[in-house]
Amino acid sequence: MTTSLTKEKLIEMFGKMIEIRFFEEKVFELYAQNLVPGTIHLYLGEEAVAVGVCTALNKDDYITSTHRGHGHCIAKGADLNRTMAEILGKKTGYCKGKGGSMHIADFNIGMMGATAVVGAGLPIAVGAALSAKLRNTSQIVACFFGEGASNQGTFHESINMAATWCLPVIFVCENNLYAMGTRQSRVMAIENISDRAAAYGIPGVTVDGNDVIAVYKASQKAAGQARKGEGPTLIECKTYRLKGHSRVDPAKYRPKQEVEEWLKKDPIKRLKQHLIETKTLTEQEIQQIEKQAQTKIEEAVKFAMESPTPNPEEALEDIYA
């Protein structure tokens, strides 16, 4: 990893990645204790993608998210307390307990919400970008989705539309190689999703999604172009889930050796090593950051656990504006 990033940015990114890692580990733990209703799709192992992309965005830029969305929220700057409270179904959660793990949103920070319908976020991102253009703002939109989602019509229709209208969107494909148990090679005849960009006449790049600096740099370039009115970019980030698809999926469909290879490429381990090698941070400073993150997460859990559940009748509210 070589970098021209400022020290502050690097440390900020490390802090966010650590927060996501600890947050997700905590969610997993709470799930095992039966404290999380429903299901969960953890972002463990993919932290560099959300953090690399969101660090290249401004606060008023938008993102759309997926069923695997906790990391996107945290990277965009969501409050950990309200995120955790939503996952536990509490009244104090971002969506008052109506959304849960798969549907967190914080419109105050441009986080337009996680959709659990695979591929549904792409056209919404295009719409937000169109609106930014119509409203003459300099906002841009980053749209997260998996490689599995890139087989939906919405992927192709959205990129074509954004390309034709030269809209400020960064299409971020989180290619973690598997959609549930389906390996990419079993449902696509191509290896790189970024190749699909050519069909729509936009730049497409593939980056190491476990290298936050690479993700950041590609995102920064795409963001710059989008802001200048030069249109969308498709960035494919190759990454890997540390765990199964959802809740208790043991992910037996992944060869052991492959898992081990990817574990070696853990994005957090790699960034840590980089920070130490470049003398950006000392071991001690790293531990300090980790401790701070742990404390924040403990606070979030405490907040969420102590929060009340919604009153049942609230189910009938908020249907129409």
Place this chain on the structure above:
Amino acid sequence: MRKITYRDALREALREEMKRDPTVFLLGEDIGKYWGGAFKVTEGLAEEFGEERVRDTPISENAIIGTAVGAAITGTCPVAEIMFGDLTALAMDQIANQAAKIRYMFGAQAKCPMVIRTPFGAGVNIASHHSQSLEAWFMHTPGLHVAVPSTPYDAKGLLKTAIRGNNPTVFCEHKLLYPIEGEVPEQEYTIPFGKADTKREGEDVTIVATLYMVHKALNAAKQLEKENAINAEIIDPRTLTPLDTQAIIKSVKKTGRLIIVTEDCKTAGVSAEIAAIAAEHAVDYLDAPIKRVAEPDTPIPFSPPLEQYVIPNEKTIIKALKEVLQTW
């Protein structure tokens, strides 16, 4: 008789029909040997019949159903799985505009023998995109058959009929039914479409219920009998299209009272259609207004207390029963 689960009953139907007819094949997301279907209905079938006939697809619902349509009108019998009922929305063009209309629009030159299996229903805290009951959408589309099995026995018999049929069938399952056990004979049988089943005989009030609500209605009826000596009759239509209106009318004429319990939301829902039929054909026999127990007109919320509030349950069923019985 042996007891098996709803899930196993469905799998048996698929297996038997695949053995009987080599043109039957399955397609869907993660239905093959790496997952066996999100609810494990197709588990083991890819191993048994090979990946040509148990086909994992990309995440492309509209193309899954469109592919099934194309295969159906050219001499095969596809059984497509849509992982969650909510996601039929992505394939609605192929379901409602293509599959449902191909025969009629082309002057009966073609038939479209295919099945779309998909689970509906709330109750497992997976929120607004994974919990809906959308049976009424398909009931509202001429050209489709709609099956709603509530027991392992019905699931197996109806699925076999759907596969052998000549029309596109939306085969509505319910997430909470998969682990439920019930008697299923070893020997071959099928259940005709358009034939309701009386799940419980009674003379005081008729309950028409579908899918998981049949079980809640049964619990409620038992409790009512024990506590109030009132005997409810439970009619399970088993298919919504065709609908066994005669069975419903007959029961209503007998009891003079009707409540309808379905899990879809109330407005323009399954219960609305059934109420209308009873009103059209048996209004003179009714001793009390018809009552509908259905979900309120909201999306399905995530948090357990919210979700439980919107799903009909034994308590809300008993309340409705007591209301129609007040004019006793």
